[in-house]
Amino acid sequence: QKEVEQDPGPLSVPEGAIVSLNCTYSNSAFQYFMWYRQYSRKGPELLMYTYSSGNKEDGRFTAQVDKSSKYISLFIRDSQPSDSATYLCAALPASGGSYIPTFGRGTSLIVHP
Amino acid sequence: SQTIHQWPATLVQPVGSPLSLECTVEGTSNPNLYWYRQAAGRGLQLLFYSVGIGQISSEVPQNLSASRPQDRQFILSSKKLLLSDSGFYLCAWSGGTGNQPQHFGDGTRLSIL
Numbered sequence: 642q643k644e645v646e647q648d649p650g651p652l653s654v655p656e657g658a659i660v661s662l663n664c665t666y667s668n669s670a671f672q673y674f675m676w677y678r679q680y681s682r683k684g685p686e687l688l689m690y691t692y693s694s695g696n697k698e699d700g701r702f703t704a705q706v707d708k709s710s711k712y713i714s715l716f717i718r719d720s721q722p723s724d725s726a727t728y729l730c731a732a733l734p735a736s737g738g739s740y741i742p743t744f745g746r747g748t749s750l751i752v753h754p
Numbered sequence: 755s756q757t758i759h760q761w762p763a764t765l766v767q768p769v770g771s772p773l774s775l776e777c778t779v780e781g782t783s784n785p786n787l788y789w790y791r792q793a794a795g796r797g798l799q800l801l802f803y804s805v806g807i808g809q810i811s812s813e814v815p816q817n818l819s820a821s822r823p824q825d826r827q828f829i830l831s832s833k834k835l836l837l838s839d840s841g842f843y844l845c846a847w848s849g850g851t852g853n854q855p856q857h858f859g860d861g862t863r864l865s866i867l
Contacts, residue, residue, distance in 0.1 A: 649795065672853075673855075675855045677858075682842075682861070683860050684844050684846075684860045684861045685844075687857060690855045729797075729798075740805065741788075741800060744797060745797070746795070
């Protein structure tokens with residue numbers, strides 16, 4: 642079992658919909674969580690970086706972490722066709738000096754006009 | 755602000771030829787540097803990482819090697835490319851302390867003929 646699991650999709654939604662992207666993880670040591678957006682033939686772009694449980698909002702994006710259920714989510718409000726991309730979640734432990742995040746395999750999102 | 759440059763964007767090489775991919779980071783000092791390979795539907799595979807000049811850790815045994823001749827320069831090399839080396843190669847950096855998110859370059863798409 643991978644330490645970070647993501648449904649590969651594709652997830653197809655109409656423009657304007659609220660999108661929910663999710664990951665589960667198994668390592669209780671994970672304390673830092675990231676969401677990346679990757680357009681085709683481009684590198685992943687950091688969208689959100691959060692610590693421990695709770696919510697973090699940035700514009701149309703909200704990252705949510707529920708450590709009790711080991712579940713992380715990214716919500717996109719008022720989705721646009723330009724949001725069509727692959728979204729990767731990632732996690733890091735808090736201690737041990739680890740520099741290497743564990744990535745999910747990504748969820749493909751398609752927002753159609 | 756920090757920027758990461760990776761080149762070339764696309765490369766077509768014959769089997770058995772050498773390889774050199776270069777990555778440089780600007781706007782920060784003593785970054786951690788990483789090379790990943792991303793195969794379609796397979797997620798990110800960490801190849802090498804470096805926490806300082808001349809310090810290289812290899813995650814996957816293969817015919818690739820990495821070097822860090824300068825603080826903000828990371829090079830991925832091969833003496834003889836194999837067909838299986840085809841893929842999308844990504845360079846990334848993170849802050850020198852642990853638990854920092856990674857920031858990626860735009861990648862090199864390598865095709866071996």
